[in-house]
Amino acid sequence: MRVFSVFGITQSGKTTTIENIIRELRKRRYSVGSVKEIHFEKFAIDKEGTNTYRHRMAGSELVTARGYKETDILFQRMLSMDEILKFYHHDFVVLEGVTDCNVPKIVTAHNIAEVDERLDDTVFAISGRIANGLKEYRGIPVINPIEDTERLVDLVEQKVYERLPDFPPECCRACGYSCSELGIRILKGQSKREDCILSKSNIKLLVDDREIDMVPFVQKILFNAVEGVVKELEGYKKGAKVEIRIGGM
Numbered sequence: 028m029r030v031f032s033v034f035g036i037t038q039s040g041k042t043t044t045i046e047n048i049i050r051e052l053r054k055r056r057y058s059v060g061s062v063k064e065i066h067f068e069k070f071a072i073d074k075e076g077t078n079t080y081r082h083r084m085a086g087s088e089l090v091t092a093r094g095y096k097e098t099d100i101l102f103q104r105m106l107s108m109d110e111i112l113k114f115y116h117h118d119f120v121v122l123e124g125v126t127d128c129n130v131p132k133i134v135t136a137h138n139i140a141e142v143d144e145r146l147d148d149t150v151f152a153i154s155g156r157i158a159n160g161l162k163e164y165r166g167i168p169v170i171n172p173i174e175d176t177e178r179l180v181d182l183v184e185q186k187v188y189e190r191l192p193d194f195p196p197e198c199c200r201a202c203g204y205s206c207s208e209l210g211i212r213i214l215k216g217q218s219k220r221e222d223c224i225l226s227k228s229n230i231k232l233l234v235d236d237r238e239i240d241m242v243p244f245v246q247k248i249l250f251n252a253v254e255g256v257v258k259e260l261e262g263y264k265k266g267a268k269v270e271i272r273i274g275g276m
Contacts, residue, residue: 028115029187032122033154035135035145040155044135044172044179045121051180057118062111064124073101109193113237119187129193129207131186131214139164148211151186154179188213188220192240199224199242 033045045061052059073080073090079101082090090101108128112120122128135155136142142153142164153164158171170179188210196205201224204212212218220226224243230250232239241249253271257263 028112028117028120028190030112030120030122030128030190031131031133031183031187032125032128033133033135034122034124034126035155036137036141039135039137039141039157040172041123041135044133044154045123047172047176048180048183049121051176052119052183055180055184060115060117060120062108062120062122062125064122066124072099112190119183129191129210131188131210149207149214151214152179152182186214191220191223192225194240194242201243 033041033048035041049059049061073083079090079092083101083103088103090103092099092101108122108125122130126132130149131151132149133152133154134142134145134150136145136153136157137155138157139161142157146165146167150167153161153167153169154172158169158175161169163169168182170182172179191206191210191213192199193206196207199206202209202218202222204218206223209218209223213220213222225240228241228243228246230241230246230253232241232249253269257269258265
């Protein structure tokens with residue numbers, strides 16, 4: 028799954044940019060999901076007086092509203108982006124307004140000052156309203172999302188890599204870099220996605236068919252524990268593929 032974010036000031040062209048990117052990705056037969064960050068403290072779908080609100084007030088910790096055309100699952104807290112993305116199984120996921128996530132980014136703006144306020148090494152393109160009068164800034168392409176959609180999506184295909192984990196720097200660095208540093212190096216062409224040590228792991232943990240990221244230290248503990256038991260059993264061969272299933276039998 029490849030994930031990227033489009034962010035910028037209000038009315039700078041974020042949603043228009045995303046709409047056109049999604050349409051073009053779908054034309055190219057990719058499956059696409061999206062996440063919209065709402066920067067409004069009082070935002071809530073669940074309003075006082077509705078039946079779902081009454082469920083919540085009675086103590087329900089997870090409320091689901093199922094209608095004829097949509098199903099809304101209402102969590103009673105703000106989920107982390109990692110928790111949210113576990114619901115997605117698409118080729119691409121586009122985030123709108125999200126900045127607290129280790130993914131490549133497109134910044135939208137009205138002018139250079141707004142770009143400078145938001146520019147960092149995770150930004151691989153500039154778009155939105157500023158693209159009406161600018162083609163490049165500090166070596167970063169500025170692309171009109173309406174008139175040059177295909178070129179913008181070409182760049183998305185080129186730059187946006189399979190999502191990296193987002194471990195704290197002190198937890199891993201097995202590749203020599205933090206997760207965010209490796210992401211920046213991939214964008215600059217200095218590293219490859221395969222340089223993440225987890226890509227070369229010989230042990231995977233899946234819970235309900237969802238892979239759980241583990242730093243090398245935890246992988247080693249799990250590997251040694253399983254191997255320590257299994258190697259005492261008849262039929263074990265060193266280096267053989269070992270699979271254990273718990274639950275869902």
